Amino acid sequence: MLKALTRFRPKSLAGRLVVLASLWSLVVFACGGVALSWIFARSVSAAFDDRLDVLMDGLVGVVDVTPEGDLMVGVPPGEPRFREPFSGWYWQVEAPEQVEHSRSLWDTELPRAALEMARVIGPLGQRLRMLSRPVMIDGRIYRFRVAGDTASLTRETARFSVTVAIALAMLGAALVAGVLVQVAFGLRPLARLQAGLQKVRAGDDERLDGTFPTELEPVVAELNSLLAYNQDVIERARAHGGNLAHALKTPLSILSNEAERGDDHRLADAARRQLPRVERLITHHLARARMAGAAGSTAARVPVSPIVDELVRTLAKIYGARGVVLRRQQQIDAVFRGEREDFLEMLGNLLDNACKWATRDVEIGVEPTEGGFVVHVDDDGPGLPESERTSVIERGRRLDESVPGSGLGLAIVADHARLYRGSLVLGEGPLGGLRATLRLPGVLALPAVQPTRRVMPGRQPG
Amino acid sequence: MRVLVAEDEFDLAEQLKEALVAAGYAVDLATGGEDALHLGNTEPYDAVILDLGLPQLDGLKVLERWRRAGRQMPVLVLTARDRWSDKVAGIDAGADDYVAKPFHMAEVMARVRALIRRASGHASAELACGSIRLDTRAATVTVDGEPVRLTGHEFRVLAYLMHHPGRVISRTELTEHIYDQDFDRDSNTIEVFIGRLRRKLGADLIETVRGLGYRLVDPESGG
Numbered sequence: 001m002l003k004a005l006t007r008f009r010p011k012s013l014a015g016r017l018v019v020l021a022s023l024w025s026l027v028v029f030a031c032g033g034v035a036l037s038w039i040f041a042r043s044v045s046a047a048f049d050d051r052l053d054v055l056m057d058g059l060v061g062v063v064d065v066t067p068e069g070d071l072m073v074g075v076p077p078g079e080p081r082f083r084e085p086f087s088g089w090y091w092q093v094e095a096p097e098q099v100e101h102s103r104s105l106w107d108t109e110l111p112r113a114a115l116e117m118a119r120v121i122g123p124l125g126q127r128l129r130m131l132s133r134p135v136m137i138d139g140r141i142y143r144f145r146v147a148g149d150t151a152s153l154t155r156e157t158a159r160f161s162v163t164v165a166i167a168l169a170m171l172g173a174a175l176v177a178g179v180l181v182q183v184a185f186g187l188r189p190l191a192r193l194q195a196g197l198q199k200v201r202a203g204d205d206e207r208l209d210g211t212f213p214t215e216l217e218p219v220v221a222e223l224n225s226l227l228a229y230n231q232d233v234i235e236r237a238r239a240h241g242g243n244l245a246h247a248l249k250t251p252l253s254i255l256s257n258e259a260e261r262g263d264d265h266r267l268a269d270a271a272r273r274q275l276p277r278v279e280r281l282i283t284h285h286l287a288r289a290r291m292a293g294a295a296g297s298t299a300a301r302v303p304v305s306p307i308v309d310e311l312v313r314t315l316a317k318i319y320g321a322r323g324v325v326l327r328r329q330q331q332i333d334a335v336f337r338g339e340r341e342d343f344l345e346m347l348g349n350l351l352d353n354a355c356k357w358a359t360r361d362v363e364i365g366v367e368p369t370e371g372g373f374v375v376h377v378d379d380d381g382p383g384l385p386e387s388e389r390t391s392v393i394e395r396g397r398r399l400d401e402s403v404p405g406s407g408l409g410l411a412i413v414a415d416h417a418r419l420y421r422g423s424l425v426l427g428e429g430p431l432g433g434l435r436a437t438l439r440l441p442g443v444l445a446l447p448a449v450q451p452t453r454r455v456m457p458g459r460q461p462g
Numbered sequence: 463m464r465v466l467v468a469e470d471e472f473d474l475a476e477q478l479k480e481a482l483v484a485a486g487y488a489v490d491l492a493t494g495g496e497d498a499l500h501l502g503n504t505e506p507y508d509a510v511i512l513d514l515g516l517p518q519l520d521g522l523k524v525l526e527r528w529r530r531a532g533r534q535m536p537v538l539v540l541t542a543r544d545r546w547s548d549k550v551a552g553i554d555a556g557a558d559d560y561v562a563k564p565f566h567m568a569e570v571m572a573r574v575r576a577l578i579r580r581a582s583g584h585a586s587a588e589l590a591c592g593s594i595r596l597d598t599r600a601a602t603v604t605v606d607g608e609p610v611r612l613t614g615h616e617f618r619v620l621a622y623l624m625h626h627p628g629r630v631i632s633r634t635e636l637t638e639h640i641y642d643q644d645f646d647r648d649s650n651t652i653e654v655f656i657g658r659l660r661r662k663l664g665a666d667l668i669e670t671v672r673g674l675g676y677r678l679v680d681p682e683s684g685g
Contacts, residue, residue, distance in 0.1 A: 313554075
């Protein structure tokens with residue numbers, strides 16, 4: 001039984017609690033009901049016996065014996081049903097050679113039981129309870145008997161049991177309902193915990209916040225440290241990858257410089273062909289490793305305007321000597337939902353590409369879209385033929401070897417954009433050159449955006 | 463023109479030095495941050511190539527300290543750190559240009575040239591003075607289109623004078639900008655170089671200002 005119970009395991013915690021509570025109350029109420037019925041039956045039958053006793057006394061009181069020894073029985077008080085035939089209530093007095101009985105017995109007699117209190121079968125198969133008492137009158141023994149039908153007794157007990165069962169069943173149902181409510185309310189923090197974890201997974205939160213019940217606090221604390229540990233492992237792996245890639249760059253520079261010094265040795269030749277591949281692989285995978293690390297947590301919110309400022313300031317210094325003029329839209333109220341580093345990387349590469357190709361002008365603008373914003377970067381350079389626009393994004397192919405750089409810039413932007421469920425599209429711009437359109441999820445026009453700032457050239461602590 | 467290369471990787475530093483010397487620059491090497499900081503603070507460099515990952519003292523800190531000390535020489539940051547946040551930090555710390563490793567030597571040379579030119583206010587890669595043309599890209603000098611053969615030191619003296627035309631330049635200043643720090647300096651040799659340049663390019667080109675130094679004279683602007 002216990003084994004069967006333990007084998008039956010509901011899937012949900014609520015199920016467990018409710019099933020256990022139901023089983024428990026079933027057992028308690030069943031026992032209680034049985035006990036109540038038993039106590040009731042006992043007290044009812046005691047009352048019945050008392051009544052038989054009283055009737056016996058009345059019967060003994062109305063019996064007389066004539067000097068000849070004949071029985072004279074009057075009308076015993078207290079029970080009119082002694083006179084109704086087969087009413088279930090009977091009396092009988094037995095002398096050695098004579099038997100007197102109540103009218104209700106008609107032409108039958110009560111069975112002669114030896115016990116003082118006995119269960120007997122009366123006329124018409126009635127179940128009777130019979131009290132017998134020997135009485136000594138004038139030196140002779142007379143046997144007095146009074147009997148009553150127990151059907152009413154049984155009926156009453158049964159009616160009581162039914163009433164008790166109904167009452168207890170209702171009480172049990174109310175209890176189970178109470179348990180249901182209690183479980184639903186009591187387990188609500190678990191639902192909150194789940195919702196919190198979902199938010200962490202979706203990247204809306206970095207950790208579980210808020211207060212939880214004392215029983216859940218250790219779990220929440222463990223989960224938070226697990227999340228932190230995870231983040232830490234990712235960061236460390238990312239840092240290791242980055243360190244490796246960075247450490248490779250200097251030797252790579254040395255080798256490719258040596259190879260480029262033009263002696264036509266076969267080794268130098270092979271190096272000249274292979275080293276750029278190594279370089280591109282490093283750049284590509286380093287960029288991807290950085291992104292993969294950032295993908296874990298996108299809880300950060302980055303206002304776009306200061307980032308545009310930083311990049312315009314930086315690029316103006318690098319490309320200013322070449323006569324490139326960067327212009328930015330004055331009002332940018334967008335907020336990027338993601339890592340600051342990723343946004344810098346995307347916008348930096350776009351602007352860098354535009355500056356490389358521009359004759360003079362580069363313009364950057366930000367526009368709202370549904371669920372995010374769009375960044376336009378325009379230049380007045382030669383643009384890009386339509387046939388090459390997708391390949392430069394998809395494979396990061398280098399279109400012109402004479403312009404420095406790995407040629408992966410736009411491909412890296414596209415990769416980043418995809419990670420953030422955005423996109424990069426190249427097309428013709430209003431300045432006559434290329435227009436790069438970067439679509440990103442984000443938030444627009446938050447109330448607390450700093451006022452429009454002009455680009456201030458000047459040094460700031462990095 | 464004198465350039466400081468602050469790079470801890472010996473092979474790379476040597477390559478840079480070789481390429482810079484070939485382009486007509488005097489070159490000093492620093493392999494640590496403290497070293498670079500000291501040289502940059504005490505020697506009058508025309509440009510600096512600065513690696514950010516220097517031992518002892520980070521390149522970015524070196525740069526910030528130079529700028530705080532008022533050192534204004536153009537600085538090209540050459541680093542493996544190629545994230546945009548690094549670039550922004552580098553430029554904000556006072557760098558004038560930023561090249562990520564691995565790089566093409568030709569590109570770094572072009573950028574160093576551009577930085578020096580910009581610092582002395584020249585727009586073109588070719589400097590001119592009368593019929594004399596000095597091509598900073600190829601490190602060649604022509605007179606009326608005819609190439610002139612100059613030694614390395616002669617070229618450096620002429621290049622420094624042509625970057626600052628019309629200005630009186632002392633012998634000490636010339637010495638500081640044409641020799642690297644390890645060279646056994648003798649300001650008398652400057653006179654020898656000036657004499658040879660006058661012989662090769664014309665006696666009127668370089669004027670001696672008694673007690674002060676030398677000045678490049680553009681015959682077309684009349685002095």
